[in-house]
Amino acid sequence: MSTKDAPMLDATLQLDEGRLREDSGRTPETADVSAIYDRSVLLMQAAAVGADAASGARESGWKGDWLVLLQALCKLTVTQASAGDPAPLFTAERLRQEIASLVGDPEAQWWSDESDTARKKFTNAWRALENDIGRIEENLCGRAISSRVAGIVTLSTPTRLGTTNAMGYGLSVSPIALPATAAAEPPPITNAPVGQLPANCPIDYLEEMEAYPIPGLKKPLKISLSGWRAALITLPVVIGLAIAGLLSWFLLALLASDVSPRALLQAAVLTGVIGGLVAWLCHPFYTLIHDRIVRAPTFLEARLPLGHVLLIRREGEDRVLRMVRYTATCPVCEGEITIEKGRRRLRGRLIGECGRNPVEHVFSFDFITRRGERL
Template sequence: MTSCVGNEASLASTGNQKQLPTVEETVQDGNILLKINNIDSGQPQILQANENERLAALDAFLGFLKLQGKETKALRVARGLAEHTRKRLNEGKALVVYNSVNVAEMAEQPVTPERATAWLAKIWSNLEERLEERETGIQDFARQAGLSIYAWPRKTSGAGGAGNNSTYAIEFLKLPSANAHSPEIAPGGVAYVQDLTLKPAFWLKPLIRTGFALKGWRRVAFLVYGFGGLAVIGALFVLLWLALTTQSARIPSGDIATLILFAAVVGWLGFAFLSPFWRLIDLRIIMAPDLLLSLRERGVQLEAAKEPAGDGQHVRVIRLVRYSARCPKCGEAVHLYNGRREFPGRLVGKCDEHPAEHVYSFDRFTKTGSPLR
């Protein structure tokens, strides 16, 4: 059974940008599909892109999702929306918005129609958080593909009541202007995208959730941690040396062994806690210590990036980031690792599927890499 009725629904956009598209409601097997007939082109951020641009933006969005590793329910919802939208465009059909039952089917979620709205409400909240954290990477991925738009899942909240449920769709937003032109990628090279993980360990969230800017008391605390820690470790070693050299005749051999073991533990702890501090100052980006991360995160970097401050100056901001790329040889994800002995002092990109053979350099400024093997 199919029926068509003129209707209007609001399609939510970033901030307070909204528009009222004219839609045509179609009921198929109990599922509501809202065909978009017209969208107000007066909104600067919502673009009337042609079919090829939209398809390319969807491909870029799906490619970015593939880099995220293990797929969560939230990312599966985003992928389902993007794939279904791409399918309609490939078939020459008009774009539509969907209800919660439609989206649950796209995500292959075995949930009854009565529970679909409650299930999706929780999942969508998580999706919005994850996408907000990764919007920079989504934009970079689309920009590297030569696009001026990017795909973005959007929820339009309903007014409530029967027939006024929330709807979901993929919309296409204009890419913000970049500070520099995208650099050329070397033959066989990769283009990295940065996605902010913002999933630090629970004890670190109050400090680094939005970045740790090295100014004011934060700069003092950072320096005290590094230099103060070094002074404490040095003082402990001096005390141990004095104890061993000035009272060696009166200290039992068992106690001497204990003091030496204690010195080794102090040295190891000092290296573990202070080494990242000095390497970050020297290299500006390092692999993040596991102590700083949530258990769910992997392949994360700790970066001290120079960013403009409000007074026209620049300030270093320490934050957790992750750089990834798509391997041009096999299409799998490439993540950064320590170069270790083979590439000392460097981060290198290794393919998840062939890490021993598909290895690439990493340039934080250009976000590109050349083959190393």
């Protein structure tokens, strides 16, 4: 085994609370021991949230080696942090072995192989993780708040392990503010029998990572609507109204002319088709302006999982247009809930539909509070 890919140094922190004095004769710093234990517990909890977020993103169809690398790093960190290590580090070889166990054959051979190709694959995945971990930050925060964990995982700077040439890769914790706990929270209902579920079945939606809908452009769909950029939203509606006016003038001109009834009928049908197409294209923009949120067009999801929305919201002092995806876990069957257009009596609303039973397991959707209830 090369020095570069040496296995992880087994330097598990030992907390010997049975001794009253250290070998030097001094009293142990119990406050330091308690602080180390608290950091280990918080790291373990945050890493568990990170592993669930990465796993959920992969199950939702998101691609990228950096996601499986994050999942492997979080899983290993949970194990080491639970043993009392507040800052565990892992070599590239150990991480590649864990990734191979996660992805399974035949992809595992690309990770577990000792060739230069496998090492380069890991290096590229780590660089992508450094660049893209911000895409999953909202999801991490939502999951951490739901689990009452006061921090989310961030990447530590790779450091050398001891006197070897091997680099150690690890995680740290970025603290977050937890909202005050409500006086009377509803009891957990995820695993409750169907007959005992509350009538409203409250659920919490999680905001997933930002979407990159345009092939070849590694940027999320984020448009600032300050100044003249606000016209990007209103311009399609204005153009649609102008086309509707021209079509109306065209029909009125035909009615006032001496064309045959057959030609007039053909012109009316053609005008109706064009008008319907323009209305279909402009209606999402009108809904977005009016409701601040609309179901994302399907052509933007050609390479992405379904269930995205376009929404206008404030971020700091600016109003921005974003394309995001909200998901939740169905309290009835534990399926994945995504946002879709309402049907029948729910027409005109965005609702949460369960992937297992989209007809019966239907929930409301509030994109401000990110909560919903069964409909």
